[in-house]
Amino acid sequence: xxxxxxxKNNHGKKFTSLVIIIIVVFISFIICLFNYSYKNQYNxxxxxxxxxxxxxxxxxxNPISHDxxxxxxxxxxxxxQFGAVSPNGKYAAYTQVDQKKGITYINIMDLNKxxxxxxxxxxxxxMQAVFYLSWxxxxxxxxxxxxxxxxxxxSNQEICILNIKNNKLKHLVSGGEWDGxxxxxxxxxxxxxxxxxxxxxxxxxxxxxxxxIEKVGTKLFVRFSSPSISPDGSKIVYSATxxxxxxxxxxxxxxxxASSIWMIDLKDDSLKRIYSDQEVSNGSAIGHVTWSSDGxxxxxxxxxxxxxxxxxxxxxxxxxxxxxxxxxxxxxxxxNISPHSLPNNNISFISVSKQGSPENAKQYIVNLKTGSIKDxxxxxxxxxxxxxxxxxxx
Numbered sequence: 001x002x003x004x005x006x007x008k009n010n011h012g013k014k015f016t017s018l019v020i021i022i023i024v025v026f027i028s029f030i031i032c033l034f035n036y037s038y039k040n041q042y043n044x045x046x047x048x049x050x051x052x053x054x055x056x057x058x059x060x061x062n063p064i065s066h067d068x069x070x071x072x073x074x075x076x077x078x079x080x081q082f083g084a085v086s087p088n089g090k091y092a093a094y095t096q097v098d099q100k101k102g103i104t105y106i107n108i109m110d111l112n113k114x115x116x117x118x119x120x121x122x123x124x125x126x127m128q129a130v131f132y133l134s135w136x137x138x139x140x141x142x143x144x145x146x147x148x149x150x151x152x153x154x155s156n157q158e159i160c161i162l163n164i165k166n167n168k169l170k171h172l173v174s175g176g177e178w179d180g181x182x183x184x185x186x187x188x189x190x191x192x193x194x195x196x197x198x199x200x201x202x203x204x205x206x207x208x209x210x211x212x213i214e215k216v217g218t219k220l221f222v223r224f225s226s227p228s229i230s231p232d233g234s235k236i237v238y239s240a241t242x243x244x245x246x247x248x249x250x251x252x253x254x255x256x257x258a259s260s261i262w263m264i265d266l267k268d269d270s271l272k273r274i275y276s277d278q279e280v281s282n283g284s285a286i287g288h289v290t291w292s293s294d295g296x297x298x299x300x301x302x303x304x305x306x307x308x309x310x311x312x313x314x315x316x317x318x319x320x321x322x323x324x325x326x327x328x329x330x331x332x333x334x335x336n337i338s339p340h341s342l343p344n345n346n347i348s349f350i351s352v353s354k355q356g357s358p359e360n361a362k363q364y365i366v367n368l369k370t371g372s373i374k375d376x377x378x379x380x381x382x383x384x385x386x387x388x389x390x391x392x393x394x
Contacts, residue, residue: 206276
């Protein structure tokens, strides 16, 4: 081979190598661009339904920057239903009522195929209500709460995970409903549980003390708050409150007999009660619980009003299990509800004054490090929005 031919051949090899490198870089760029498109672009945002002229709008909100994006208009869905956009912005989930069956089911839309909607939990007959939709960071699993009714007409609330890829529903924890005191056919008092069984049930849900079986009412039941997913998607927290269906007027213990915070570790599905409300004897109960963005603390709503009013926000340190109040009850901030996790250990919440109503509620942000509380009005289409029934995105 001559020197010229060899030089030409070397140039050819270099050119081929350069082309291969360019192709590899281009493919890598496309892959990165694709991954970026489905990256969790809404990490740190909140999502939910707001009223529209006809039905609802499903939106995502950044309470820090005040960015609001409308994802869908849902003319047939009432704003008191539940909706959530996945963290990567690819899927939209929302609940819908089937009036004929008397059930609530879930619709999930692939936002790249807007005419494609898949129904979940719609093959149920009898009573079913679905609440509190929350997406995991993997964008494939949806956390929810549902209530069903058994053949004895007792209702049961449960926390579940729905995998939208394999259509499997995983049951994590169930509440329950129990008969208390009733009457026989000849009008004699009948106890459906013993005092010892009642004591165990109250203690299970963290009650500081029990009550006489005669005061238990005709029904006992457990209700869960909306469960919250940890920022890394590995744990779930929620509150569970044990209710009786009636109480004597003036009874210092209200309808709730015990209220506590529970944690599920999804690595092994272990369940642990991590905090019990010792103020329940004085009329206190625990509502919605959320995570701090660093995953080290929980913020929860503690209320005294029978309708869920008169409530403060408390913060639980998961290491020391010490609790401190971060938003106290005042005339101006009388009901401080719906805490949600934001970046940098900020917490979004809704507040209603003592003389106010949900119609004139306000949005606020409290910082867990500084304790500062600031007004956080957010507008969409020139109207202030209040984020009822919203959920965190990680």
